[in-house]
Amino acid sequence: MVAIRFASDDGLARPHDGGIFVYSEPGEGTVFHLYFPVFETEFFDYGIVEAPIPKGGGEHILFVDDEAVLAKLGKKILERLGYVVTTKTSPLEAIAAVRAKPEAFDLVITDLTMPVMDGAKLGRQLLEFQPNLPIIIITGYSGVMTPDRVLALGFKGLLDKPSSARAFGEAVHRVLHPTEVRSRGEVG
Numbered sequence: 001m002v003a004i005r006f007a008s009d010d011g012l013a014r015p016h017d018g019g020i021f022v023y024s025e026p027g028e029g030t031v032f033h034l035y036f037p038v039f040e041t042e043f044f045d046y047g048i049v050e051a052p053i054p055k056g057g058g059e060h061i062l063f064v065d066d067e068a069v070l071a072k073l074g075k076k077i078l079e080r081l082g083y084v085v086t087t088k089t090s091p092l093e094a095i096a097a098v099r100a101k102p103e104a105f106d107l108v109i110t111d112l113t114m115p116v117m118d119g120a121k122l123g124r125q126l127l128e129f130q131p132n133l134p135i136i137i138i139t140g141y142s143g144v145m146t147p148d149r150v151l152a153l154g155f156k157g158l159l160d161k162p163s164s165a166r167a168f169g170e171a172v173h174r175v176l177h178p179t180e181v182r183s184r185g186e187v188g
Contacts, residue, residue, distance in 0.1 A: 053166050054173035056082035061172070063087045064094045064110040064122065065138075070161075074109065074138075074168075081169050091117040095125055102130050107176060109159070112139035120145070123155055134175045138163065 018036035061083050065071040071087040078085045086105070088094040091114055098105060108126060110119040117125075123135040137150055140161040150158040156175040159167060 053169040058084055059106040059176055060084045060104060062094060062097060062105045062108045064091060066114040077165050077168050091122040094122060098126055098130055107134045109136045109138055112137050112145055120153060127154055136171055136175060
């Protein structure tokens with residue numbers, strides 16, 4: 001094996017009193033060892049504590065996305081947060097489910113961009129026969145769908161795609177428990 005000391009002016013190891021060693025042998029591969037000195041230091045706790053993700057209490061959510069993989073992922077995230085979730089991959093199936101049991105769902109989360117009917121049109125149709133049904137639009141990109149526009153259409157929220165479990169949890173909690181959120185001074 002051939003040992004080669006890598007001594008460049010790249011500003012990676014040398015400014016920190018360290019070194020990079022490269023061991024290479026033809027046909028065997030190359031190994032890089034990075035060495036940096038150990039420094040004793042104090043731990044600083046800046047007191048930044050992230051609040052827990054809000055959890056559900058068994059509320060029933062209808063999750064609509066034409067991509068089955070994304071519908072399944074949304075379901076998995078929301079179920080881990082304590083919600084009961086029904087998924088649909090077609091806006092027409094979603095309308096049929098709500099028409100069949102208008103009081104069954106506490107919330108609808110729908111993708112904006114879908115074939116046959118977009119999420120905004122789906123939401124408007126759902127609100128025609130279930131006016132108190134909260135709806136959250138989720139979208140990967142929309143130049144025209146803003147939080148203000150979503151509210152003007154009668155929906156309760158807008159989520160970016162992809163969304164983290166925290167984003168889902170906070171948005172759903174804000175919509176399902178608005179008085180609790182307001183009493184804590186959260187902005188929704």
